[in-house]
Amino acid sequence: MKILYAIQGTGNGHLSRARDIVPILQKKGSVDVLLSGIQADVKVPFEIKYRFKGLSFVFGKNGGVDIVSTYLKMDTKELLKDISRIPIEQYDIIFNDFEPVTAWACKQKGLQCISLSHQCAVLSKNAPKPDKKDPLGRAVLKYYAPTTAQYGFHFSAFDKNIFTPVIRKEVRDIKTKNDRYYTVYLPAYDDERIVKHLKKFKSAEWQVFSKHNKKSFTDGNVTIQPIDNELFLKSMANCKGVLCGAGFETPAEALYLGKKLLVIPMKTQYEQQCNAAALKKMGVPVIKSLKKKNYSVIKEWLEYGKTISVNYPDNTEQIVDTIIKNHYHKKIYSPSFSWDVNFPAAQAHI
Numbered sequence: 001m002k003i004l005y006a007i008q009g010t011g012n013g014h015l016s017r018a019r020d021i022v023p024i025l026q027k028k029g030s031v032d033v034l035l036s037g038i039q040a041d042v043k044v045p046f047e048i049k050y051r052f053k054g055l056s057f058v059f060g061k062n063g064g065v066d067i068v069s070t071y072l073k074m075d076t077k078e079l080l081k082d083i084s085r086i087p088i089e090q091y092d093i094i095f096n097d098f099e100p101v102t103a104w105a106c107k108q109k110g111l112q113c114i115s116l117s118h119q120c121a122v123l124s125k126n127a128p129k130p131d132k133k134d135p136l137g138r139a140v141l142k143y144y145a146p147t148t149a150q151y152g153f154h155f156s157a158f159d160k161n162i163f164t165p166v167i168r169k170e171v172r173d174i175k176t177k178n179d180r181y182y183t184v185y186l187p188a189y190d191d192e193r194i195v196k197h198l199k200k201f202k203s204a205e206w207q208v209f210s211k212h213n214k215k216s217f218t219d220g221n222v223t224i225q226p227i228d229n230e231l232f233l234k235s236m237a238n239c240k241g242v243l244c245g246a247g248f249e250t251p252a253e254a255l256y257l258g259k260k261l262l263v264i265p266m267k268t269q270y271e272q273q274c275n276a277a278a279l280k281k282m283g284v285p286v287i288k289s290l291k292k293k294n295y296s297v298i299k300e301w302l303e304y305g306k307t308i309s310v311n312y313p314d315n316t317e318q319i320v321d322t323i324i325k326n327h328y329h330k331k332i333y334s335p336s337f338s339w340d341v342n343f344p345a346a347q348a349h350i
Contacts, residue, residue, distance in 0.1 A: 001028060001029030001030070001092045001093065001324075001328065002029060002030050002032075002090060002091045002092050002093075003025050003028065003029045003030065003031045003032070003091065003092065003093055003094075003095065004031075004032050004033075004034060004088065004091040004093075004094045004095070004102065005018070005021070005022060005025055005031060005032070005033050005034070005094075005095045005097075006033075006034040006035075006036070006094065006095065006096045006097065006099035006101065006102035006103070007033065007034065007035050007036075007097045007099055008036065008037055008097055008098040008099045008100075008117075008145070009035050009036055009037025010037045012227070012229075012249070013118070013247055013248050013249035013250070014097045014098065014117075015035075015044055016168060016229075016249045017097065017153075017166045017168070017249060018033070018044060018046075018097070019044055019045065019168050019169075019170075020166055020168045020169060020316060021095075021116070021166065021316060021320070022044075022046050023046075024316060024317045024320050025095070025320065026046075027317075028320065028321075028324060029092070032049040032050070032091070033046060033047065033048045033049055033050075034048070034049065034050035034051075034052070034086070034099065034101070034102060035048045035050070035051050035052070035099075036051070036052040036053065036082075036099055036100065036101050037053075043229065050086065052079075052082045052101050053078055053079070053082075079100075079101070082101050083101055083104045083105045083108060084105070084108075086101060086102060086105045088102060088105050088106055088109065088111055089109065089111070092328060092329075092331065093112070093114065093324065093327060093328055093331075094106060094111070094112065094113050094114060095114055095116045095323075096113050096114060096115050096116065096117070096145060096147055097115075097116055097117045098115070098117045098118075098119045098120075098144065098145050099145055100144055100145045103144075103145035103146050103147055104145075104146070106147075106148070107146050111331060112148050112149070112327060112330055112331055113146075113147045113148050113149075114147060114148065114149045114150075114151065114323055114327055115145070115147035115149065115150045115151065115152070116151050116152075116319075116323065117145075117152060117153070118152060118153050118154065118248045118271075119141050119144075119145075119152075119271060120147070120150035120151070120152040121150075121152025121153055121154040121158070121159070121162045122141060122152075122154070122271055122274045122275070123138070123141055123142060123150075124152065124154075124158060124159040124162060125159070126158045126159040127154060127158045127159065127162070127274065127278065128158070128274065128277040128278040128280075128281050129274055129277055130270075130273040130274060130276065130277045131277075132273075134270045134273065136270075137268070137269070137270025137271075137273070138270055140270065141270060141271060149323075149326075149327060151163070151319065151322075151323055153165050153166060153248070154248075154278065155248075155251070155252060155255070155275070155278050155279060155282060155310075156278070156282070158278075163315070163319055164310075164311070164312045164313065165248070165249070165252035165253075165256070165312055166316050167252065167253060167256050167312050167314070168253075170233055171233065171237075171253050171256060171257065172256075172314065174233060174234075174237045174257075175237065176237045176238065176257050176258065176259075177237075177238050178238075178239070178240050179238045179239060179240060180205055180240060181204070181205035181206065181207050181235075181239055181240060182204055182205065182206050182207070182239055182240055182241050182242070182243055182302075183207050183209070183232070183235045183236045183239040183241075183242050183243070183244075183259075184198070184206050184207065184208040184209065184242075184243045184244065185208075185209050185227075185232070185242075185243075185244040185245065185250055186208075186243070186244065186245055186264060186290065187210075187211040187245065188245060188266045188267075189290055190212050191208070191210050191212055191213050191224050193290065194208055194210075194222070194224075194290065195208075195219050195220075195222045195224065197290050197291075197292075198221070198222050199219065199220045199221060199222055200295065201221075201295075201298065201299065201302060202220075202221060203302070204221065204302055205221050205223075206221060206222045206223065206243075207223050207225070207235050207239070208222060208223065208224045208225070209225060209226070209227050209228075209231075209232050209235070210224050210225065210226060210227065211227060213225075213226060214226050236250075236253065236254060236257060236259065237257060239259060240259075240260070241259055241260040241261065241262065241301070241302075241305060242254040242259050242260075242261050242262070243262045243263075243264075243298075244261075244262075244263060244264075245263065245264055245265065245266055245272060246263040246264065246265035246266070246272040246273070246275040246276040246279065246286070247272060247275065248275060251263055251275070251279060251284070252312070255284075255307075255308055255310045255312075256310060256312050258307050259307065260301070260305040260306060260307050260308075261279070261284050261285075261307075261308065262284070262285050262286075262287070262297075262298065262301045262305065263275075263276055263279055263284060263285075263286050263287075264286075264287055264288070264289060264290055265286065265288070267289070282308055282310075283306075283308050284308060285297055285300075285301050285305065
């Protein structure tokens with residue numbers, strides 16, 4: 001069986017999850033990996049056969065996506081060429097983690113493309129949503145990487161074929177303790193802004209991992225260091241709590257490690273707003289921005305914040321086996337495929 005696993009390269013969560021999924025897929029057949037995007041920092045222990053620029057969102061420095069940089073880095077002509085030339089016909093089954101090149105290539109050629117992502121879980125009608133509606137943001141999630149079948153990961157199993165997070169083996173195996181510092185990962189804010197605000201909380205020590213700086217430095221009670229997977233995991237395992245964006249993998253891993261958590265969802269990023277709604281429902285404190293008006297919430301979290309108990313079993317291989325059983329040999333899909341995201345009833349929870 002020839003398998004293509006296509007991964008979105010914006011952010012680090014998709015590649016972090018791939019570190020566990022790819023070895024499982026390699027047990028099932030011959031695997032080629034495709035990566036598109038320009039914002040990932042995580043190194044992976046497997047070969048990437050195809051690399052494309054794809055459609056990347058560029059993190060800004062004020063709490064959201066940098067729309068101008070995203071637009072300037074977009075190359076629609078190159079994207080269309082990539083969609084046309086990727087040899088998807090040679091694969092028996094295609095797994096897609098919110099990756100647009102293979103998704104649109106399959107759409108164009110009438111081939112099956114199976115979503116194995118967090119984004120498709122966010123779209124479920126039963127998954128928590130923010131109070132403020134965002135039709136454009138929802139449309140981006142629906143049409144960015146269209147697929148023919150959806151299997152998703154979320155903080156809880158909110159719907160059929162939604163599963164709890166893939167917690168990578170490195171995280172499951174690490175020993176934890178509660179030291180006196182806090183781990184911070186806020187890629188949508190620049191270092192100067194982060195330092196300015198966190199220095200106000202003098203009783204706390206902060207270890208900040210930065211997408212915007214290649215050198216480490218310390219300013220008062222705040223240490224800034226470049227992103228490094230091993231150092232970040234060690235920091236998170238031994239910290240007192242985690243302050244981060246409302247992405248998926250980092251909050252999920254923090255919850256799994258038993259760390260108290262505070263999240264700041266990125267502005268104009270619908271997925272993170274949905275994640276924040278789900279985390280808030282679980283009891284995790286959420287603030288809209290890193291500003292003085294939210295200091296009281298940060299202070300209360302530092303003094304009285306509690307951990308949230310979760311149960312995230314290691315069932316990724318069972319999920320993969322179910323998908324292969326349901327979709328192997330079903331290479332062609334019906335031309336009447338609907339854009340709507342529906343979750344198949346089969347094998348709801350494993």
